[in-house]
Amino acid sequence: MRHAGLVLAALFFACVQALAAGTSRQPGSAHSPHSEGSGRLGTNSHLSSALHLAGAARAVPPEHECFSASQTREKIAAHKLAEPFRLLMGAARRYEAEALGVRLCRRKEQYIYEISLLRTNGRVIHVYTNALTGQILSAKNAK
Numbered sequence: 061m062r063h064a065g066l067v068l069a070a071l072f073f074a075c076v077q078a079l080a081a082g083t084s085r086q087p088g089s090a091h092s093p094h095s096e097g098s099g100r101l102g103t104n105s106h107l108s109s110a111l112h113l114a115g116a117a118r119a120v121p122p123e124h125e126c127f128s129a130s131q132t133r134e135k136i137a138a139h140k141l142a143e144p145f146r147l148l149m150g151a152a153r154r155y156e157a158e159a160l161g162v163r164l165c166r167r168k169e170q171y172i173y174e175i176s177l178l179r180t181n182g183r184v185i186h187v188y189t190n191a192l193t194g195q196i197l198s199a200k201n202a203k
Contacts, residue, residue, distance in 0.1 A: 123167065123168055124165060124166070124167050125165060125166045126163050126164065126165040126166075126174070127163070127164045127165065127166075131164075132144070132163070132164040135164055135171065136164075139171060139191075139192070140192075141164070141171055141191040141192055142173075142189075142191060142192065142193070142194040144162045144164065144173055144191075145162075146194075147162065147173055147175065147189050147194050148161075148162040148173075148175050150194075151175045151177060151187045151189070151196070152177055154196075155177055155179070155185050155187065155199070155202055156179070157177035157178055157179045157180075157185055158177065158178045158179075159175075159177060160176040160177060160178050160184070161175075161176050162174065162175045162176070164191060170190065170191075171190075171191035171192060172188055172189065172190065172191055172197065173188070173189045173191050174186060174187075174188055175187040175188070175189065183201050184201060185199060185200065185201045185202050186199065186200040186201065187199045187202075
């Protein structure tokens, strides 16, 4: 068990090195992964490249992200967003349905409220509004 950490570290290092080297080379090709310099220097440059790429992948925010209640309160205050309760009740009146809930989400660079409503026939309506202006962007199952 004491050596399991070393084995995992060696496996991780080998995977990172293989990813950094790329998959375009065929086994037995003339190009060696260490041909850029000495073996140690070449390996470290592969590792730093792989770690840089991994960090860059994490830095990109997701296209669609929804927020908790506390995060929503922070976003409303920071970005001067419309009050969600007012939009929820307005959508309920417009679509003649019972208000179920609302949540703040971010799609790309735009804040959107996703509003859920329940009609008397049991159909759930999803209304998407611009969180800054309160304008309805779209509605699903509204017919």
